[in-house]
Amino acid sequence: MLHYEPKDLAVPEVHRLLLGGVAPRPIALVSTISKDGMNNLSPFSFFNAFGANPPVVAFSPSRRGRDASLKDTYNNLIATKECVIQAVTHSMVEQVSLASAEFTPDVDEFIKSGLTPIDSDIVKPKRVKESPFQIECKLIEMRSFGEGGASANIATCEVLKFHVAEDIFTNGIIDPIKIDLVARMSGDFYSRAGSGVFVVEKPIGKKCIGYDQVPKHIRESDIYSANDLGKFGNSESIPNENEVHVFINKINEEKLEQFEKGFDAFVRYQRLNDYKRMLKAALEIDSNLKRNLELTVKCALQNNDMDFAWKAALYAEKIK
Ligand SMILES: Cc1cc2nc3c(=O)[nH]c(=O)nc-3n(C[C@H](O)[C@H](O)[C@H](O)COP(=O)(O)O)c2cc1C
Numbered sequence: 001m002l003h004y005e006p007k008d009l010a011v012p013e014v015h016r017l018l019l020g021g022v023a024p025r026p027i028a029l030v031s032t033i034s035k036d037g038m039n040n041l042s043p044f045s046f047f048n049a050f051g052a053n054p055p056v057v058a059f060s061p062s063r064r065g066r067d068a069s070l071k072d073t074y075n076n077l078i079a080t081k082e083c084v085i086q087a088v089t090h091s092m093v094e095q096v097s098l099a100s101a102e103f104t105p106d107v108d109e110f111i112k113s114g115l116t117p118i119d120s121d122i123v124k125p126k127r128v129k130e131s132p133f134q135i136e137c138k139l140i141e142m143r144s145f146g147e148g149g150a151s152a153n154i155a156t157c158e159v160l161k162f163h164v165a166e167d168i169f170t171n172g173i174i175d176p177i178k179i180d181l182v183a184r185m186s187g188d189f190y191s192r193a194g195s196g197v198f199v200v201e202k203p204i205g206k207k208c209i210g211y212d213q214v215p216k217h218i219r220e221s222d223i224y225s226a227n228d229l230g231k232f233g234n235s236e237s238i239p240n241e242n243e244v245h246v247f248i249n250k251i252n253e254e255k256l257e258q259f260e261k262g263f264d265a266f267v268r269y270q271r272l273n274d275y276k277r278m279l280k281a282a283l284e285i286d287s288n289l290k291r292n293l294e295l296t297v298k299c300a301l302q303n304n305d306m307d308f309a310w311k312a313a314l315y316a317e318k319i320k
Contacts, residue, residue: 004017011065011148011149011150012065012150014150015065015150016186016187019184019185019186019187020185020186020187023183023184023185023186023191024183024184024185024190024191024193025045025046025047025048025183025184025185026045026047026048026087026181026183027043027044027045027047027087027088027096027181027182027183027184028043028044028045028047028057028059028085028086029041029042029043029085029086029087029088029096029099029128029131030042030043030044030059030061030073030083030084030085031083031084031085031086031110031117031125031126031127031128032072032073032076032077032080032082032083032125033076033080033082033124033125033126034072034075034076034079034080034105035076035079035080038105038106038108039108039109039110039117039125039126040072040073040076040105040108040109040125041099041109041110041113041115041128042061042071042072042073042099042100042109043088043096043097043099043100044059044060044061044073045183045184046059046060046062046152047059047060047085050156054158054159055135055158055159056140056156056157056158056159057085057135057137057156057157057159058154058155058156058157059085059154059155059157060152060153060154060155061073061074061077061153061155062150062151062152062153063146063147063148063149063150063151063153064149064150065149065150066149067149068147068148068149068151070153072105074142074153074155075105077139077142077155078142080124080125081138081139082123082124082125082136082137082138082139083123083125083137083139083155083157084120084123084125084126084127084128084134084135084136084137085134085135085137085157086127086128086131086133086134086135087131087132087133087134087179087181088131088181088182089130089131089132089179089180089181089182090180090181090182090192090194091130091180092115092128092130092131093182093190095113095114095115095130096113096115098112098113098114099112099113099115110126110128115128115129115130116128116129116130117129120136120161121136121161122136122160122161123136123137123138123160127163132164132165132167132168132179133162133163133164133165133168133174133179134162134163134164135159135160135161135162135163136159136160136161136163137157137158137159137160138157138158138160139155139156139157140156140157140158141156142154142155142156143156176193176194176197177194177197178194179194180192180193180194181193181194199304201231201234201304203234206234206236207236208233208234208235208236209232209233209235209236209237209238210233211229211230211232211233212233213233213238214229214232214233215238215314215317217316217317218232218313218317221294223291223294223295223297223298224294224297224298224301228297228298228301231301231304231306231309232301232306232309232310232313235306235310238310238314239307239310239311239314241314243311244311244314244315247308247311247312247315248283248311248315251276251279251280251283252280252283254280256276256277256280259277259280259281260281261281261284261285262281262284262285263281263285265277265281266278266281266282266285266292269281270295270296270299273299273302273303275296275299275300275303275305275308276308278292278295278296278299279293279296279308279312282295282296289316289319290316290319290320293312293313293315293316293319294313294316296312297309297312297313297316300312
């Protein structure tokens with residue numbers, strides 16, 4: 001590990017560490033209006049939401065690193081106390097980047113970026129038509145932390161109105177693939193968030209057994225990863241011996257259509273993610289039973305079939 005205290009580093013180095021390690025960051029595309037009525041549009045990735053009652057978001061239009069001057073977004077917010085924040089999708093990311101160029105305060109960044117301004121319902125700043133998620137906000141407070149270059153000005157805002165496209169929902173939640181958001185990482189790197197989506201079951205409301213209660217032989221297997229063990233620890237109970245026995249008997253007796261025996265078939269089922277056939281094949285191969293069972297368990301875990309994974313893992317424990 002490398003170890004640093006901020007006081008020993010130049011500000012750009014501190015900034016680079018934060019950009020790389022506090023990532024991926026959501027991007028707020030912030031629309032404000034000057035007291036003379038000029039539109040402003042700029043992206044900010046030091047941004048997040050902090051509560052829902054009332055809905056509160058915050059972002060940081062920091063002082064410019066170069067000369068510690070204040071950005072137009074900051075000045076507009078102080079003057080008018082209003083903004084609209086939009087989520088940034090992959091289809092608009094180049095235009096959003098263009099909006100971050102340093103145009104003078106008399107330049108309308110909607111025109112420069114080619115993004116389309118539409119009226120808001122409550123606040124004066126315009127919304128960006130291309131974004132499927134737009135929130136009209138009022139400034140609650142602006143807090144400044146330092147006066148040097150790259151120092152933070154945290155604008156905390158209350159959401160007054162949400163505008164959300166109907167077609168980004170699946171089963172009542174915003175679908176991460178349909179919304180196709182991008183996030184900011186270090187340097188010039190962005191992440192297309194929908195491409196890396198996976199599921200982690202929430203432990204909330206569950207009495208999880210915890211990592212420490214996962215049986216020792218499972219914890220000590222060199223087949224399971226730390227994430228696999230975390231999934232076991234996220235369970236509420238461990239099947240008993242009889243349940244394992246019934247499960248294995250059922251698999252042994254079950255007639256599966258076009259089932260093939262042998263190690264080649266086992267490997268083929270593994271590639272197909274078919275852990276049920278993997279288990280049946282493993283039970284019929286004479287050698288390496290424990291290892292093949294554990295590979296089967298791993299496949300069941302990848303498919304979040306915890307009941308199957310537990311029973312097969314506990315059966316594997318009995319094999320010498
Ligand atoms: C994706 C992205 C994220 C950014 N995040 C921030 C940020 O969190 N804080 C900040 O001060 N500037 C950030 N910037 C730079 C500002 O967008 C840039 O300084 C812009 O010119 C400010 O515009 P303004 O003077 O019109 O407010 C970011 C730029 C990009 C492209």
